[in-house]
Amino acid sequence: MSPKIMPPSKPHPPVVGKVTHHSIELYWDLEKKAKRQGPQEQWFRFSIEEEDPKMHTYGIIYTGYATKHVVEGLEPRTLYRFRLKVTSPSGECEYSPLVSVSTTREPISSEHLHRAVSVNDEDLLVRILQGGHVKVDVPNKFGFTALMVAAQKGYTRLVKILVSNGTDVNLKNGSGKDSLMLACYAGHLDVVKYLRRHGASWQARDLGGCTALHWAADGGHCSVIEWMIKDGCEVDVVDTGSGWTPLMRVSAVSGNQRVASLLIDAGANVNVKDRNGKTPLMSVVSLLEERKKKQRPKKSCVC
Template sequence: MDPAGERQRSGVLTVGQVSHHSIELIWTREHGTDWTDPPENWTCFILEQKNNRKHTYKEIHKGYNTCFTVENLEPKTTYTFRLKVTWPSGQQHYYPSVSASTENEPLNGRNLHNAVLRSDELELRRVLQSIKVTVDVPDKLDFTPLMMAAMKGFTSGVQILVHHGADVNKRNRSGKDSLMLACFHGHLDVVRFLRSCGASWSSLDRSGCCALHWAAAGGHLPILQYLIQDGCEVDVQDGTSWTPLMNISVFTGDTAAASLLIKAGADVNVQDKDGKTPLMVAVLNNYDHLVKILLENGADPNIQNQSGVSAVEMAHAFERKNIISLLMDEESETSN
């Protein structure tokens, strides 16, 4: 068979669909291969890719089909390919090479999170305006961009994300929402804005804690005061019956935060599922200043937990000398 005639039946190499990581290459054949013929009578196509540094070609595909998609390419990069055809007669022919460039890598959730981490308003707007990124896309730790912005105190970023549809009440795997995170990290402007957008302070995480629990654990007085004024229940209990005052006894021993809650009506003698009171926990943690505040506000040192142990007995068992003195003074005043 005339090789020239065979060449006319096999078309030149052309570029099909291109993405940021792939290039589709297509070549045509006027008449399809008669697949009932033995393989030695089939026309074979070999696709080669150029190494731009070495100016050499390497084979990347060999077969009888008329298209191939080259995968795992770098974005925004130019690649060169050529096609070699081998006809049943044994004749071979190289067609002219073609070059194609991959597209820019599409904006994705990682771009969105990075913009928040850098507190970059311009980049944040650019990514969101691409309309290709889901605004509530979580990272590997299941935090959305809004949650990250709330934790950072990136107030303008929070506003931008909410404007683009971010869900202010969305929760991560542990049940925490953006309001809880802003409360714990002490960002009052973010807390105010989220509340104005419908964020609920009554929402509970998987341990049963609400925003007030996390504000108390973080020890942020302005946020505690704002939430109390906003109507938060001061004795709200989590899954283990801990109130925000108990959280302070457990985590911080912050007397100012405790005083604020007590002034708002927090029960100083509330007991959790094990019968522990804030006073008992303050004794165990050796928070003597907090013990003093609790006693001054009516905490009963003789209440017993489910094991029949009181705060007084705990203080003696752990040799909390300063606290024992406070408790003795309290008993002396009570007896008088």
């Protein structure tokens, strides 16, 4: 003979356990009469329901025989309301009163730091750095520090804030580029000048052996190149990969006449040879020939 199962009495609200910015732990105690005895079909079943504050309806977010559930995927600093539903094996059910609980503030992380830099938010950046919870040089998912991003985008005020908070101006990303190289390529002269005043080096090289002047030449920003040379940057510096000077790189890659003229006027050697014996003139001739080939219309085949 099966033991008599009492209908459920009105349960207490679920008890709130650990609360984070994205989760809430709820648990509830079995009453003595609801002890787990016999087959599972004779157990009391529990459901956690969440209130929809706009519709004033309830949605089931958990149902089963456990006495604890963690609600996840929640929004930070948001109020949620839950109730417990207890269903007897015979199908009778009772609901608890509502319990209200708010998630916590989202903890400051490196994502917030990089987000502040990406949107050029000075006030937010200062607050994050003053909080002391995030290291100023922590890289983003692409291996860029906040300074690298600010330098590349030309956010001079953010660059100054980051430097004043101890960022390392000579750190490199995964390809070996530092903040100075990125600023030179992007043409942000104010950032270039500031980084130089705070210890950035012209001699640094990326993994391909290129220096900041090689990258400035690639970027095609004459005002930056002119200032770099005046600041003492070596005009005929050779990369350790292809053996190219900035003039050779311009001749072989972009063919930018203004940059080439600027470098030549600054004393660049027009007769220097790379590891394959090519001079800048030979390289630019090859570049122009290649461009002509691409511009020639393809001959149609008449069948």
